[in-house]
Amino acid sequence: MSVVKAIQVPLRGIVPPMITPLNSDGSLDKESVKKLIEHLIEGGVHGIFILGTTGEFSGLSYSVRRELIKLTCEQVAGRLPVLVGITDVSLTESIALADYAASEGAYAVVAAPPFYVNIDQEEMYSYFKQLADAISLPMFLYNMPSHTKLTIEVDTVVKLASHERIIGFKDSSAHGVYFQALCHEFRNQEDFVLMVGPEEMMAETVLMGSHGGVCGGANLFPKLYVSLYEAAENRDFEKIRKLQGSVMEISKNIYQVGGYKSSYMKGVKTALSFMGLCQTEFAPPVYPFSEEEVEELRRRVNKITSMLADQ
Secondary structure (H helix, E strand, O other), rough: OOOOOOOOOOOEEEEEEOOOOOOOOOOOOOOHHHHHHHHHHOOOOOOOEEOOOOOOOOHHHHHHHHHHHHHHHHHHHOOOOOEEOOOOHHHHHHHHHHHHHHOOOOEEEEEEEOOOOOOOHHHHHHHHHHHHOOOOOOOEEEEEEHHHOOOOHHOOOHHOOOOOEEEEEEEOOOOOOHHHHHHHOOOOOOOOEEEEEOHHHHHHHHOOOOOOOOOOHHHHHHHHHHHHHHHHHHOOOHHHHHHHHHHHHHHHHHHHHOOOOOOOHHHHHHHHHHOOOOOOOOOOOOOOOOOOHHHHHHHHHHHHHHHHOOO
């Protein structure tokens, strides 16, 4: 078991939602996990988030999830906070995964609403309160309406934030007005961490008062996203303009190959395979790009890599 260093201030900065490297039989590619973690740490990121959407958590067995938690905490060895996704349709399974994450030295857990049953806001509040009451680690709420078909409304976030273990919120709705409302509600509560998922709006939301981003592209180019976050923190608008352009090129060229709903996940993991950081193995129902799509992506990644080298 690794023990995370005490973190004296609320989490800030870039926290990549790490992909889950897999072998062809669905088992965890342990060597790639280690290489990827070192790549992220060398890139200057401020934390690592495993078992999120980008990590294909919903397609992984519970044994692989636990193996990833253990290996990640061991490899990070207290150098950064490790956040662990515990989203599930079962409250019992979420609690069990949170307990395991605590035993391995994770910093916090992250939970979206259960993604099958259609519930209202009172039921959602009750669910998250039961979860927070039952675990020992701090917890981030995770708003992902495109995948869960549920939105954690602003008033519900405010109500849940009074719980001692609910310390932050990750929003992947890409809804600017919604996020602005959150920033307004928590403008005098600096200890409550607000982070955004869509990297295309990370700098903008930091300028609005948020605290960073859970940026999928930081798996690939961590230094770029760290630099953009720092530019937003420092109100360096010329640098923001330049780096934001690079982020938009990544979004346009890497996340949209093939036109799949899963193109983002396929794009990130396949591009990482070009760097020798993982294999192109996915958890079903996602499957790899065709050979033609791989070559198209390779051409685009090479172009972006050259662009970043010239900056």
